[in-house]
Amino acid sequence: MSEILDLVGIFVFALSGALMGVRKKLDGVGMLVLASMTALGGGVVRDLILNVRPIAFQSLGYVLVPVAATVIVFFWHPHVARVMPAILVLDAAGLGLFCAVGTEKALEYGLNPLHAALLGVVTAVGGGMLRDVLAGEIPTLLYDRQLYAVPAMLGSGVMAALSSYGLHGWPATLAAALLAFGLRITSMRFNWRFPMAKGAGQ
Amino acid sequence: MSEILDLVGIFVFALSGALMGVRKKLDGVGMLVLASMTALGGGVVRDLILNVRPIAFQSLGYVLVPVAATVIVFFWHPHVARVMPAILVLDAAGLGLFCAVGTEKALEYGLNPLHAALLGVVTAVGGGMLRDVLAGEIPTLLYDRQLYAVPAMLGSGVMAALSSYGLHGWPATLAAALLAFGLRITSMRFNWRFPMAKGAGQ
Amino acid sequence: MSEILDLVGIFVFALSGALMGVRKKLDGVGMLVLASMTALGGGVVRDLILNVRPIAFQSLGYVLVPVAATVIVFFWHPHVARVMPAILVLDAAGLGLFCAVGTEKALEYGLNPLHAALLGVVTAVGGGMLRDVLAGEIPTLLYDRQLYAVPAMLGSGVMAALSSYGLHGWPATLAAALLAFGLRITSMRFNWRFPMAKGAGQ
Numbered sequence: 001m002s003e004i005l006d007l008v009g010i011f012v013f014a015l016s017g018a019l020m021g022v023r024k025k026l027d028g029v030g031m032l033v034l035a036s037m038t039a040l041g042g043g044v045v046r047d048l049i050l051n052v053r054p055i056a057f058q059s060l061g062y063v064l065v066p067v068a069a070t071v072i073v074f075f076w077h078p079h080v081a082r083v084m085p086a087i088l089v090l091d092a093a094g095l096g097l098f099c100a101v102g103t104e105k106a107l108e109y110g111l112n113p114l115h116a117a118l119l120g121v122v123t124a125v126g127g128g129m130l131r132d133v134l135a136g137e138i139p140t141l142l143y144d145r146q147l148y149a150v151p152a153m154l155g156s157g158v159m160a161a162l163s164s165y166g167l168h169g170w171p172a173t174l175a176a177a178l179l180a181f182g183l184r185i186t187s188m189r190f191n192w193r194f195p196m197a198k199g200a201g202q
Numbered sequence: 203m204s205e206i207l208d209l210v211g212i213f214v215f216a217l218s219g220a221l222m223g224v225r226k227k228l229d230g231v232g233m234l235v236l237a238s239m240t241a242l243g244g245g246v247v248r249d250l251i252l253n254v255r256p257i258a259f260q261s262l263g264y265v266l267v268p269v270a271a272t273v274i275v276f277f278w279h280p281h282v283a284r285v286m287p288a289i290l291v292l293d294a295a296g297l298g299l300f301c302a303v304g305t306e307k308a309l310e311y312g313l314n315p316l317h318a319a320l321l322g323v324v325t326a327v328g329g330g331m332l333r334d335v336l337a338g339e340i341p342t343l344l345y346d347r348q349l350y351a352v353p354a355m356l357g358s359g360v361m362a363a364l365s366s367y368g369l370h371g372w373p374a375t376l377a378a379a380l381l382a383f384g385l386r387i388t389s390m391r392f393n394w395r396f397p398m399a400k401g402a403g404q
Numbered sequence: 405m406s407e408i409l410d411l412v413g414i415f416v417f418a419l420s421g422a423l424m425g426v427r428k429k430l431d432g433v434g435m436l437v438l439a440s441m442t443a444l445g446g447g448v449v450r451d452l453i454l455n456v457r458p459i460a461f462q463s464l465g466y467v468l469v470p471v472a473a474t475v476i477v478f479f480w481h482p483h484v485a486r487v488m489p490a491i492l493v494l495d496a497a498g499l500g501l502f503c504a505v506g507t508e509k510a511l512e513y514g515l516n517p518l519h520a521a522l523l524g525v526v527t528a529v530g531g532g533m534l535r536d537v538l539a540g541e542i543p544t545l546l547y548d549r550q551l552y553a554v555p556a557m558l559g560s561g562v563m564a565a566l567s568s569y570g571l572h573g574w575p576a577t578l579a580a581a582l583l584a585f586g587l588r589i590t591s592m593r594f595n596w597r598f599p600m601a602k603g604a605g606q
Contacts, residue, residue, distance in 0.1 A: 025402050027346050028398070049452070051455065057313060060314075063320055078401065115462070118461070133537060134335065138538070139538060142425070142431075194432050196432065197479070197481050200427075227604050228546045228547060230598050232545070235546055260515075265522055
């Protein structure tokens with residue numbers, strides 16, 4: 001169950017990477033590289049820090065799903081772009097899921113709650129940062145348009161807190177993921193932004 | 203034998219990194235950083251994912267060869283640039299070698315063929331991607347001008363397939379490397395390109 | 405003692421990352437990401453290469469110090485920018501400390517002196533490179549304005565050499581850090597630069 005949800009998140013993140021490739025006029029190979037980096041990058045960094053072999057290099061689905069997403073975008077990208085609002089909702093779901101699952105895995109490997117939550121955030125936002133850097137752009141996360149990292153911090157923090165109180169398993173994961181998802185969706189709806197320092201850039 | 207071929211590949215990749223430094227008007231230190239990243243980056247990422255200490259931090263030659271390449275380019279770069287067509291042929295040889303050797307090492311460490319081939323591609327193209335990102339450019343790989351990643355995929359795939367059929371050792375490595383090399387050279391000669399999605403970037 | 409000095413270095417590096425965020429008009433989250441990457445990036449890469457769990461994900465201070473630095477810059481960045489000359493001196497101190505401590509840790513984990521020195525340099529300059537790449541700039545290190553990598557090489561090399569002659573412990577670390585610090589300060593004072601290759605960029 002957990003792996004299926006993980007693969008759904010990977011599929012959605014891969015779609016967003018492949019679409020970025022289309023916008024940047026990359027060829028099919030560039031689309032596949034961006035799709036794979038977006039989908040798998042966060043989890044690979046998480047596993048490297050946990051000092052275990054990345055799951056993406058152990059399970060078949062993790063390699064095939066980005067390929068499938070790239071093929072779909074390659075042939076039907078105008079349709080995919082048209083349902084982009086729906087994809088943004090799915091992306092928010094992926095964000096929630098990745099931060100909760102990432103925090104959970106970090107706790108299993110013995111990190112304390114604060115570090116586990118930090119690694120959950122890295123899992124959720126790492127792939128998107130790699131995508132933006134490779135595409136030659138400053139990661140949108142750094143502007144945090146409509147709150148992107150903040151929901152991941154909320155979800156990871158809640159996951160770590162629940163676990164400290166002895167609440168484990170999929171209900172806790174789901175609750176944390178839903179909270180992150182909800183904050184992300186709400187801040188998209190109301191265009192919430194994190195403030196800048198006063199007088200920045202002057 | 204395998205290490206000598208590896209060092210030849212590292213030397214050629216380091217030359218291309220140092221030359222990029224000259225073009226970007228970096229100083230000698232910047233040239234050395236780009237040369238080292240290009241030459242060693244792919245193998246370091248491969249070894250991190252395999253969860254072993256990177257070979258570049260165990261063997262002396264891996265550190266000294268990029269230094270030598272940088273010194274050569276620093277003092278004689280007009281001559282090096284003049285023989286660039288020859289270097290592109292050597293670079294194709296390095297590409298073929300790195301994907302075959304990388305796949306082989308991944309198989310030795312117990313990855314299944316698909317993941318081993320993926321890691322072989324990472325070994326072959328990772329250093330060049332790091333070089334381009336550090337130099338402030340979108341990795342040329344993403345445009346795959348004249349097929350760069352595709353030959354690495356071919357070589358890695360053949361290496362993994364041969365190994366599945368029980369064919370190991372340097373003849374298999376050499377065959378896979380030659381196939382990748384041949385496809386790269388041929389696509390340079392005939393300017394083959396991988397297609398873009400229809401209507402991309404509009 | 406060693407950890408306190410390490411945290412001072414992390415604080416100074418985090419200040420420089422957060423200030424870069426202000427200059428780039430990032431929001432508070434972007435400032436925190438840049439501050440953390442600058443402060444922790446070099447050490448995380450060092451620990452990944454040593455194949456141990458990064459210290460940043462084990463010790464509480466390593467997470468809290470970048471947060472504190474970001475909060476300070478967020479509310480008082482004009483004052484922080486005003487004392488920037490003092491911060492550059494502290495940054496030089498951090499550079500010296502990080503290269504010495506990084507080399508020492510690498511030697512402890514069994515790397516030979518040359519590789520340990522290389523890893524010390526990576527520790528000292530890695531975070532700053534990540535900061536610049538994320539901020540969409542070519543790492544200033546590659547131009548090595550007023551010698552930045554060279555002092556790190558000196559400090560790391562001296563540390564490794566002292567260790568080869570049986571000199572360990574904090575006096576050796578301090579001596580190596582002071583040498584790197586001194587060269588960095590001197591080259592800032594006299595605007596020393598590393599040469600470019602003749603005719604570069606033409």
